[in-house]
Amino acid sequence: MAHILAIHSFRGGTGKSNLTANLAAAFALKGKRVAVIDTDLASPGIHVLFGFTPAAGQFTLNDHLQADASIEQCAHDVTPRSVQQAHGQIWLVPAAMDGDRIARLLREGYExxxxxxxLFTLSEKLKxxxxxxxxxxxxxxxxxxxxAIADCLLMVMRxxxxxxxxxxxxxxxxxxxxxxxxxxVVNKLPELFDPQQVRERVASSYGVPIGALLPLSDDLLTLASGGLAVLMHPDHPWSEQVRGLASHLLETVL
Amino acid sequence: MVPTVDLDSLPMGPLSMAGLLALEPAELRRLLKSGLRRGLSSDDLQALLEQDWQGGLDTPPVQALLAALQQRGWFRRDGDRWKTHLG
Structure with a gap:
């Protein structure tokens, strides 16, 4: 059975979706079969990082939660070429992007x-x-x-x-x-911050292990969600840290 | 020590995740959480009950607990799995 990694933040703007997409690529570069589920149904966006936009007739998570589409029909192969060469695969289950669908979901809810x-059906069907x-x-x-269902929770914060x-x-x-x-995971760490001090404050505040401290990066701002940093800027410190986080998670908890 | 649950004080009606989060004691939350994902096999449930509730499926306190949860529609056997159901 697949391991479940939930990537969460208490507030918006932490770079959670960006980290999720890049972590998926980092896992897939290690030959893993990975699905990314966009459950940010009120403000979806992770599909942009994969260069994917659901076309007419392509199903989204909303079509499974509020209609009859099977979850496999909602999963789209978004594996970049460089990841294919590493024998990994990435599927994306996007959320609907049009306003009517989002409003309907907020109005009617779902089970x-x-x-x-x-999640578990998809895990079995796609192995x-x-x-x-x-x-x-x-x-x-x-x-x-x-x-509750996660094997590991990644808490992202600035x-x-x-x-x-x-x-x-x-x-x-x-x-x-x-x-x-x-x-x-502390993301968007300004250069003038002392990483050791941040590490100590986080450790003393929560008593939870730190997975990564990721630097605030002009290069990522320039990328502007136009792609995956671990593939487009693999030697950038941010990308190196994300790959290190993926390795750490695979070695310790996944 | 066997956890104490006042079964009559458990709210009636569908279980929500917020409701699950508010339940006491921790062993009750753990039981219901374990019924998420793919649910529990009878062997898994037996092991959990013996660890947390010092009793197997056939002991009267555990049977009373499972009956109360089933009555509320929160936790029941579906085929060969024991599953938590959210409303």
Whole structure:
């Protein structure tokens, strides 16, 4: 059965989706079969990083949760060529992007249990090694489910006072749900910050291991979600850290 | 020590994740959480009950607990798996 990695943040703007997409590529570069599920149904966007936009007739997660599409029909192969050469594969289950569909989902809701069953059905049908869940920021029914079923929760935050407070709440919830492994990722770390001080503050604030400290990068800002940094800028420190995080997770918790 | 649950005080109606999160004691949350994902085989459930509740499926306190959860539609056997159901 595939391992479930939930990537979550308490607040928006942490770079959670960017990290999720790049981690998926880093895992796939190691030959893993990976699915990325965009459960940020209210504000989807991770598909952009894979250069994918659902065309007319192509199903999204909404079509499974609110209609009759099978979850396999909602999974699209987005494997970049360089990842194919490494014998890895990436499927994306995108969320619907048009306003009417998002509004309908918010208005009518969906059975959150259907999401649970979908992840495990997809895992079996595609013989996945890993399922990465890109969650909606904050806490709601879907993020609680994603947290509860995860083998590992990656909490992404910026070195920002509001993030420190909110992240504490999310970690308390995860611990109440007995998540087997939690790792902190501090993203967008400004160059003038002392990484050791940040490391110590995070460790003392949460008592949770740090997975990675990822630098704030002009290069990534320039990339502007136009691709995957681990593939387009593989020698960049941010990309090296993400690949290191993928290796760490595979060696320790996945 | 066997966890204490006042079964009559458990709310009626469908289980939500927020509701699961609020439940006490921790062993009850763990049981219901374990029924997510693919659910539990009878052997897995037996092992969990023996570890957390000091009793197997055939002991009266455990049977009363499972009956209360089933009555609420929260946790029941579906085929060969024991599953938690969210409303």
């Amino acid at each position: 959150v249990e259907k999401l649970n069953d979908a 996945l090694d890993l399922v990465l869940i890109d969650t909606h920021p904050g806490i709601n029914e879907e993020t609680l489910l994603s947290t 070195p920002d006072s509001q993030d420190y407070l909110g992240t504490a709440v999310a970690i308390e919830v995860a611990q109440r749900l007995d998540v087997p492994a939690i790792r902190m």
